[in-house]
Amino acid sequence: MTAVSEQAPAEVTEDSTPLNRKRIIVVGTVAAVLIAAAGVTAWVYGGDVPRGTRVLGLDLGGKSRSEAERALAEGFGAKVSAPAKIDLDGEPVTLQPAEIGLSLDVTRTVSKAMKGHPTIVGERSVDPVMQLDRAKLETALRDQLDPEKVTLKKPALTYAGLKPELTYPAPGEGLDPAQAATAVSTAWPLGETAKVPLVQVAATTDAAQLDALAKDLAEPAVAAPVTINVAGKSFTLTPAAIAKGLIFRSDDAGLLTPTIDAKKLHTAAAKEFAKVEKAPTEAAIKLVKGKPKISAGTPGDLVDLTALAPALLAVLRDPAPRELDATLSKQDSDVTAASLTKLGVKEKVSTFTTNFTGGASSPRSQNIMTVARAVDGAVVQPGATFSLNGHTGERDYAAGYQDAPVIVGGKLEPGVGGGASQFTTTLFNAAYYAGLQDVEHKPHSFYFSRYPAVIESTIFYPTLDLKFKNTTPYGIFVDTSYTSSSVTVTMWSTKIYDSVKTVYGPRRNTTSPPTVHREPGPKCITSSGLPGFTQDAWRVIRKDGKEIERKKFTWRYDPEPRFICGEEPE
Template identity: 70%
Template sequence: MFASEPSVDQAPTTVPQPAPPQDSSPSEGPVSRRRIVVVGTVAAVLIAGAAAGAWAYGGDVPRGTSVLGVDLGGMSRTDAERALTNGVGPRTSHPVAVSLAGKTFSIEPADIAMTLNVDLSVGRAIRSGNPALFGGRTVPPVIELDEAKLEAVLRGQVGPKQITMKKPGIGYAGLTPEATHPAPGKNLDVAAASAAIRQSWLTGGVAVIELVTRPPATTAEQVDGLLAGLAVPAVAAPVTVTVGDRSFTLTPKAISKGLVFRADDNGLLTPAIDGVRLHAAAAKEFAKVETPPEAAKIVLKGGKPKIVAGRPGDLVDLNLLGPALLGMLPNPGPRAVTASLTSQAAALTDTDLARLGIKEKVSTFTTYFTGGGGSPRSQNIMTIARAVDGALVLPGKTFSLNGHTGERDYDSGYQDAPVIVGGKLEPGVGGGASQFTTTLFNAAYYAGLEDVEHKPHSFYFSRYPAVIESTIFYPTLDLKFKNTTPHGIFIDTSYTNRSVTVTMWSTKVYDSVKTVLGPRRDVTSPPTVHREPGPKCITSSGLPGFTQDAWRVIRKDGKEIEREKFTWRYDPEPRFICGEKP
C-alpha cells in the first residue's frame, strides 16, 4: 500500500474519485521508483550471495584450499584424493635432502618408512575451515614416518665426537659396582628432526637439522639410586634357581656378568639381565638342569656319507628367568627364584642336511711329508686336520681356515716347527699348518669352488704342486674359498704317518676340473747365506727361483666353461749355512 492512501479505518470526507494512473501521480512516482530500486538491489545481493555461497561451499573441500601445491577446492573427497595422488604421487619416491650439523646427504623414503597419507591429508583439507573467498589457503599434508628408523639413519651420519652428551652408566670392577654420572651435551632432537624432514619432503626443500644441547634422560641422582638400590645388593649374595626338582646356584660373580645397565642414545639408563652373558658365566651350573640339543651330522659309513639325526634339547628359558632374577636382586639373602625349561631345536636338523645334496665325492687331494708321524711338524699337520674334519660349507658361504681354527697356539695343541719368517726358516708354533693349507686349497680348487683368498709360499717346495699351493699365518695370511654351487660341501680329512688327505663331498656340478701348467721361466740360482749358529738357525740346501703360470680348466656338459689363470714368482731359497763365512 502506498503512503498517500487513507487508512482503512479513516472516514472519507469527500466523495471518492477514481484514482489516477500510478505512473502519472506527482506525489507517488519518486517513492515508487526508489522502492523498486532498493528492492531490486537487495534481490540482486541476495542472489549474488546465494551464488557465492554455492560456489564457496560446493564440494567437500572448501574453495581456495590446496595441499602441496595441488588445488583441491570445490572437489568431492574422492576427486580430491585422486587429484592429490596424481599430482604428488610421482614425487613420493624421491629422497629428502638433509643438512645435519653441516653435513649434507639424502634419505630414501623407504629407509625411514616415510609415506604420504592421502586420505588423512584430504580429511585435514576438508576440516580446514571456511572457504577462502579471496586468495587461498595451504593445508600441510599428513606425512608418516618411523622415528626410530629416522634416528638410526641420522645417528649413522653423525661423527662420534659430535655427540658430546655424556651417557650414564654402571659397571662392575670385580664385584664392586662403579657409576658413571651423566652430563648435558650436544645430541639429536628427534622430534625436531622429524618435523624438518616432513616439512621438506615433497617440496624440494632441504631439511636443516642441528644438534642441540640436551640433558641425559637419567640424572646423576637416579644413577646413584640404581647403584645403591640394585647394583650393590645384586652381588651381595648368591641366588638359587629351582627348575622342577633340580636346582643350581648363580654366584655373585656370575650375577655381575649377567646384570647390565644399558644407556640408550638419549641417556636413559635401564637395568637388564643379559641372558647370553649370564649363561656363559655360569655354564657349568646351568648344565646341572639342561640337556643341550645335538645337531644332525654327516658321517662316512661304508665309503658313503650318511646323515645322523640330531635331537632337540631342554634349556632354561632365559626370557622368563631374566625378569624374575632382576626383581629378586635388590633383596637381601637368602634369595631364590624358579625357572622353567624350554625346548630348543638343534641348529641343524637331518631334514636340513638332506636338502644339501651331500651324496658323492667331488674332489680329493693328498700331500706327503717326511719325518714320520711323531715329529712336531707332522703333529701340527694332524692337529689342524682334526680341527677341520667334518666342516660343512653351505651354498653361498665362504670358508675361512683362520676363522675356523682360530689362533694356532700352544694352548690349542700346536708345537714349534720350521716356518718362513722374513725369508728365513725359523722355529715357530704351528709350523706345518701350511702343508695342510695347500692340501685343503687343492681340494677346493679341484671341486671348482671360488678362490677368495690364498697366497703361495715365497720359496718353492717340491712336496707341493707349483703355483697351485698356499701358505697361512695367523692372522695376516688366510685361506678362503666360497661354495658357489647349489649344494652343501662336507669336508673330510684323514692322515697317516706320511700323508694328509682332504676330500670334499657334495653333488657333482662339473664334468672335470684340471690344471694346465706353463713352462718355468726367469729361473734364478739360490745364493749362499751364512747365519749365526743358534736355535733359530735352520740349514737348507737351497732351491732355484722361477716364475710359472697355471690355468684351471673347468668343463661342464661337454664344454669348457672357465679357464682361470694363476701366476706366481718364487724367490730362490738360499743355501743357509749356520756358521761364519770362511
C-alpha cells in the same frame, strides 16, 4: 440487441497505487538479492572441503571427501617414489621413502582440510599430514653420520670384577631425532632438501640418574647369589655370573637401560645350567657312501632364558636370600637340518693330497693327523672367512700335539706342532682349487719338494695364519682324511666353476745353498740343503666357457742351508 460480457469488471485495490507499486519493486529486489545470496552461500559451502582450500598447491575446495582424496593422491602421485634429500650437517644424504616409512597420509590430510572456514576471496593453505618412521629415520641418519662429529659423551656402567664402574655423560654435538623428523617431513613433499644440523644435546640419562642406577641396582645385583629352581632341581647364579650377564646398554641418545644378556649369563654359568639342562645335538653333514648326507639333530631341554631374564632382572634389587622358579623348554640347536640343507652341499668341488714320510707313529705324522681331525667336518657359511688358527686354537701339548721339526729363525729345530704346515698346505690348495678367496697365507721360507712350489703355506700360532673366504652363495663342507703317508682335504658344495688350474712360470734367480755348521745338541737337525729361487704361478678360473680370473702368486724361496751338527773343520 447488444451483447453483454460475462467477465466482471477489474477490481481496483490499494495495491494498485503508485506507492505500493514501489513497495512491490523493493520487495522483489530484496527477494532477488536473498535468492542470489542463497546461491552464493550454496556455492561457497558446496562440497566437503571449503572453497579456497589448497594442499601442496592443489585446489581441493568445493570437492567431496572422495573427490578430494582422489585429486590429492593423483596430484602427489609422481612424488611418492622421489627420494628424500637431506643436508646432514653439511653432507648430502639421499634416502628412499620406503626405508624410513615416509609417505603422505591422504585420508588424514583431507580430514584436516575439511576443517576450517571457506574463503570467497584468496585462499587458505593446509599443511599435509605426513607418515614417518622416526626410529628408522634416526637409524638411517646415524649410519650416514661421521661418528667423529658426534661429541656427546654417553653414560656407561660396567663391572670390574664385582665393582660397578661408572662413566659419566657430558653434553656435546649430536643428532636431534625430533628436529630431523620435522625437517624431513616438511621438505620432502615440497621436493626440497631438509636441513638437519647437529645440535648441542645432553644424554637422556644424567649423572644423578647414573648414580641412582648404580646404587639401586648395580651394587645389590652382585651382593648375593640367586637360586634358580627348575623341575625339582636347582642351581646357583653366583655374583660373578650375574656381573657377566647384567648389561647396561646406552642408546645413541644416551639413555642407559639395564637388561639381562641371556647368552652371556648362560656362558658365565654354563656348569651351573648343565645341572638341570640336557643340551641339544647339532644336525651334521656326513659322507655316506661317498655322498654328503644330513643327519638331523635332536632337541634339548634348556632353561627358558626368555622368561628367566626379566624375572631375574626384577629380583636383583632385592636383598638375600633370592630365589626364582624357572622352566625348561624344548630347543633345537642353532644348526638344524633345515639350515644345512639350504647350504647346497651336494658335490665335490675340490680335493688335494700331500704325501709325507715317517709312518703313522712319528711325532710329525701324529701332528698332521691331529690337526686334520680338528678340521674334519668344518662348515664355512657363504660369505664367511675360515681361520685355521681360530678353528683349532693353539696347537700345544694340551691339545695333543708333539715336538717335531719346525723352521725357527731360518733353522730347523724341534717345536710343538711341527708338521701342521703340511696340513695347512693341503687345506690351502683345496680352498685354492675350489676357487675360494685367499685372505691370508704365507709360503715357507725354504722350498720343500713335497709341496707344490709357490702354492703352499706355513702356519705358526698366533702370528701366521691360513685364512680363506667363501665367496660362493653355497656352504662349504670340509672333509679330511689321512693314511700313514698322506693327508687329503676335500671340499663339498655346489660347483660353480668349469675349472680351476695353475699355470707356472719358469724358476729364476736360482741361488745355491750354503753350508752351515751348528752346535751339536737336541736343537740341531741336519739337512742336505736345497737351492733358492723365485717363481710365479697364476690361478686361472673358467666359468661358462670363459676365463673369469687369472691371479698371480709370486714367491722367493731362500736357499736352505746344508746344516751340519758339529764344528767347522779347520
